[in-house]
Amino acid sequence: xxxxxxxxxxxxxxxxxxxxxxxxxxxxxxxxxxxxxxxxxxxxxxxxxxxxxxxxxxxxxxxxxxxxxxxxxxxxxxxxxxxxxxxxxxxxxxxxxxxxxxxxxxxxxxxxxxxxxxxxxxxxxxxxxxxxxxxxxxxxxxxxxxxxxxxxxxxxxxxxxxxxxxxxxxxxxxxxxxxxxxxxxxxxxxxxxxxxxxxxxxxxxxxxxxxxxxxxxxxxxxxxxxxxxxxxxxxxxxxxxxxxxxxxxxxxxxxxxxxxxxxxxxxxxxxxxxxxxxxxxxxxxxxxxxxxxxxxxxxxxxxxxxxxxxxxxxxxxxxxxxxxxxxxxxxxxxxxxxxxxxxxxxxxxxxxxxxxxxxxxxxxxxxxxxxxxxxxxxxxxxxxxxxxxxxxxxxxxxxxxxxxxxxxxxxxxxxxxxxxxxxxxxxxxxxxxxxxxxxxxxxxxxxxxxxxxxxxxxxxxxxxxxxxxxxxxxxxxxxxxxxxxxxxxxxxxxxxx
Numbered sequence: 357x358x359x360x361x362x363x364x365x366x367x368x369x370x371x372x373x374x375x376x377x378x379x380x381x382x383x384x385x386x387x388x389x390x391x392x393x394x395x396x397x398x399x400x401x402x403x404x405x406x407x408x409x410x411x412x413x414x415x416x417x418x419x420x421x422x423x424x425x426x427x428x429x430x431x432x433x434x435x436x437x438x439x440x441x442x443x444x445x446x447x448x449x450x451x452x453x454x455x456x457x458x459x460x461x462x463x464x465x466x467x468x469x470x471x472x473x474x475x476x477x478x479x480x481x482x483x484x485x486x487x488x489x490x491x492x493x494x495x496x497x498x499x500x501x502x503x504x505x506x507x508x509x510x511x512x513x514x515x516x517x518x519x520x521x522x523x524x525x526x527x528x529x530x531x532x533x534x535x536x537x538x539x540x541x542x543x544x545x546x547x548x549x550x551x552x553x554x555x556x557x558x559x560x561x562x563x564x565x566x567x568x569x570x571x572x573x574x575x576x577x578x579x580x581x582x583x584x585x586x587x588x589x590x591x592x593x594x595x596x597x598x599x600x601x602x603x604x605x606x607x608x609x610x611x612x613x614x615x616x617x618x619x620x621x622x623x624x625x626x627x628x629x630x631x632x633x634x635x636x637x638x639x640x641x642x643x644x645x646x647x648x649x650x651x652x653x654x655x656x657x658x659x660x661x662x663x664x665x666x667x668x669x670x671x672x673x674x675x676x677x678x679x680x681x682x683x684x685x686x687x688x689x690x691x692x693x694x695x696x697x698x699x700x701x702x703x704x705x706x707x708x709x710x711x712x713x714x715x716x717x718x719x720x721x722x723x724x725x726x727x728x729x730x731x732x733x734x735x736x737x738x739x740x741x742x743x744x745x746x747x748x749x750x751x752x753x754x755x756x757x758x759x760x761x762x763x764x765x766x767x768x769x770x771x772x773x774x775x776x777x778x779x780x781x782x783x784x785x786x787x788x789x790x791x792x793x794x795x796x797x798x799x800x801x802x803x804x805x806x807x808x809x810x811x812x813x814x815x816x817x818x819x820x821x822x823x824x825x826x827x828x829x830x831x832x833x834x835x836x837x838x839x840x841x842x843x844x845x846x847x848x849x850x851x852x853x
Contacts, residue, residue, distance in 0.1 A: 405609030408616030424586030456499035464492030588726030591733035663707030698756035
């Protein structure tokens with residue numbers, strides 16, 4: 357349980373940030389759920405496979421474009437911004453922003469070359485050029501948008517994420533049926549360009565960041581940390597998205613479509629369950645900078661337990677309702693019910709692993725954190741290679757089990773890395789007990805019942821699960837009350853947006 361005896365506003369700020377991030381993620385996920393249903397229906401199966409392959413490449417190169425500096429922003433810029441003299445923070449923020457904008461152009465050129473030599477996407481065409489522009493502009497938008505987190509402006513951060521998700525959906529729906537896939541990426545580049553301009557104007561209204569204020573001397577201390585971080589985040593994003601690209605190139609676009617939707621379930625669950633905790637990293641960096649190790653440990657425990665509990669609830673919901681959702685799509689996507697359920701189990705394990713690994717990053721051990729992410733990626737890539745070599749009856753489900761296994765290795769690496777490098781032991785008993793009920797998802801997948809019966813089981817089952825967590829002390833009632841009290845001011849005030 358979190359100790360509030362310190363008498364500062366850390367908990368209130370943390371919960372307000374988490375509330376905004378969670379609300380924003382819920383909005384984004386609502387759009388992505390609609391996208392997951394509409395886009396595969398609007399695009400033909402082969403076109404969706406090609407679209408999924410390109411967007412996987414976009415996601416990978418967007419992360420590469422960060423140069424690992426997005427976490428350097430949090431570790432170095434967030435504490436500096438809260439000091440009375442903000443001039444060093446402005447110089448540092450301007451330098452990081454300028455570097456990331458330059459990286460955005462670089463990854464666009466890499467994407468152009470990559471797609472040009474791809475067997476399913478090349479050679480050079482208007483589609484390839486437009487997709488490369490999307491990579492550049494979207495990466496520049498992320499470089500601008502992510503600065504809001506270090507400035508404590510979580511509302512603006514999620515606002516542009518919601519706008520990007522909504523804009524992408526509108527472009528696909530309104531463009532493909534008339535003009536085809538090439539036009540989708542042309543218009544997507546245009547829409548993202550408008551969002552980039554809006555983000556820059558919004559950023560400069562709250563912080564005088566400027567390309568002209570770039571200073572190598574300010575950027576230099578972040579390079580080592582950023583380089584180590586980059587290894588980890590690139591490994592992370594490749595682990596998540598490379599399977600789609602691999603299946604598209606070495607199996608078929610039709611199979612890639614099924615795997616693409618399975619991975620989309622995985623990514624959406626991560627975004628809703630795991631990503632909101634990123635709003636706490638600036639505060640955790642402040643705790644580390646001020647030497648409050650015990651409070652940092654407490655926050656790590658809270659994140660691990662709550663993430664696991666929410667992940668189990670989400671897995672049970674998908675196991676019972678996934679088939680109902682997939683009936684809205686072509687029959688070819690029906691296997692995603694099983695493969696998506698397995699992916700949801702991977703997210704339960706992953707939620708704890710990410711909480712542990714984030715503690716390593718905010719504690720300054722970027723090398724260890726990145727090594728864990730590389731272990732995660734390598735295990736996944738080896739598993740993908742084995743699955744594609746065997747080409748079993750259900751490639752999507754086989755790949756999903758690979759993700760479960762690699763998430764388990766990631767968890768072990770993060771836990772023992774934290775113990776060895778920081779001496780920080782986080783109790784696991786409660787987290788393990790919170791995660792065990794995910795096993796009920798497997799019989800739930802096979803249960804064929806009317807929708808009303810499934811809804812009743814979801815309501816009763818999830819309520820019983822959370823009641824059990826409080827009865828067993830896995831998540832104390834006092835913790836619920838404290839978080840609710842801390843969140844209440846945020847729910848009645850629009851400030852900070």
